[in-house]
Amino acid sequence: MSPRSTLLEVKDLHVTYGAGTRAVRGVDLTVSAGQKLGLAGESGCGKSTLALALLRLLPASARLSGEILLDGEDVLTMKWGRLRAVRWAGASIVFQGAMHSLNAVHRIGDQIAEPVLLHRRSTPAAARKRVAELLEQVGLPGARADAYPHELSGGQRQRVMIAMALACDPRLIVADEPTTALDVMIQAQILRLIEGLVAEQGISLLMISHDLSVLADTCDRLAVMYAGRVVEEGPARQVFDEAQHPYGVALSAAFPRIGDPGSRLAPRGLRGDPPDPTALPSGCTFHPRCAVALDTCATEDQALREAGAGRRAACVRVGVAQPLP
Template identity: 80%
Template sequence: MTLLQVRDLTVTYDGGARAVRGVDLTLAAGQKLGVAGESGCGKSTLALALLRLLPASAKVTGEVLLGGEDVLTMKWGRVRAVRWAGASIVFQGAMHSLNAVHRVGDQIAEPILLHKRATREGARRKVAELLEHVGLPAARAASYPHELSGGQRQRVMIAMALACDPELIVADEPTTALDVMIQAQILGLISRLVAEQDLGLVMISHDLAVLADTCDRLAVMYAGRVVEEGPAAQVYADALHPYGKALSGSFPTIGDPASRFAPRGLPGDPPDPAALPPGCTFHPRCPVALDVCARDDQELRPAGAGRRAACVRVGRTGAAEDVRARVRGQGREPEH
């Protein structure tokens, strides 16, 4: 069953900055979708648009169908209900998201009291159950955010996201501020809860390795658009778009001296959303760009079973091998 369907989603901020441009995504119930890309590629804007959390100044077009209902055209009362019972979000900075002057138990209980119409005693029992579910003792409900570690605060955020039994969790860089050991614990916790409760998950991250290990499918964004999509493990290990290949190659491989001493990556930064280059927006940084890339933008096209990529080389004989070789060597060829 299709849980979430995003159709031609576009988000434009004041000044003409096109942060998201024509994104199409589909998520089935119980499926985990990762969205990857550098800072400035539109990932967080996409996450906020799914729950209609963008500022009023942002112009949003397209459709965000959650259970068949378009979040973008709902009345505000319905949106408020959907944000907790239909879908909820886990932000990356728990200390910035939690209220510093309220106990965490009260903050978890607030949506339960409001949306579930529970009694205070019922909400208290639910809070204790949620905290234990995310690996915290129920007594932590009496703590203030500053009395908890970073990993514990992130667990509180996950408990809050689960408070009203949503069908979809949107996790926006949920482990960015955590050390590696705690990050692994939080990722394992999210994966376990998603599996146990048959939830849909959209996870935003710049780390392809994390997404490949956590998610079923992976969408790579660049300059507001999805440039590659497919099974997570395949996209990470064998990306077809040069940008996806560069992202996966920017992380050193443990036990591989070559990747440690000669790390790969890309020079420069993603373009300004208010001043996008013509043609394929990646071509100024692309090590395998052709002349046509500066003229013509590329749409997502089929690239094998369950895979799509927005690259002129996709579908050409030997193109995948050519991209892999040239990204490794950071070469560039003229078009003949």
């Protein structure tokens, strides 16, 4: 099998809000054509800021530097007309709050048809046909095109958001915690839907979640963010089962294993909260919460280093004979 071509490449991306809120700090990521990359981390670690930065959807107060190469073209230097063409048709986003993303006073069919009419320059009749096809693809009857958002359940609204994301046949979909507001059963249905559509249509996927178990089951590779940086990256199942960074270990341990009474009766948590991005600690930003920190961790920052085949981790213990607990 020939190697996949690179579709998205993020190089040394920095995002700062206001006078000094460093939300994203030197992130490097690559998504190959047809690949599913998961991005994990607690709230406040920079995941959603990174997602919005990919298509320059951040507010004017955000300052960006670095490169975001989509099919080799830098999103950060695109002129407005080109950027408008890339959104929806090149890459699209599924937001986590469908009710807040859909317009409450417009029928869902009209909302799905809007990018089709704009980017494909379709006739109204062709756009209606495309809407019906998209609704069928996501498991909704075409007749639901006349419904308003409040007439649909949470899971149905999320399916509408996915249909909108697929409307112009993008090569990349960014799914920003698409199942957070749904119950467990509906979450599983939506995840299977996304996974099936991505595989069927050969779309690349960047899925963002705080739930490592979801990403391990859905994605090919997994990157873990902490305090605006990627601290671990590798094959999804390996990162979930055998994390090389103490933060990845803690996130994985937060999920009880079915059939393991030890994890059910004595769950392992992670003390404290991610640091304030306006006042980051010196050295490794995770060291104040790390159970295995060394003295040098308080003064020396750690860059990503090789941690096995296709794996990287930003920890001083990587590659030395001091295994993580």
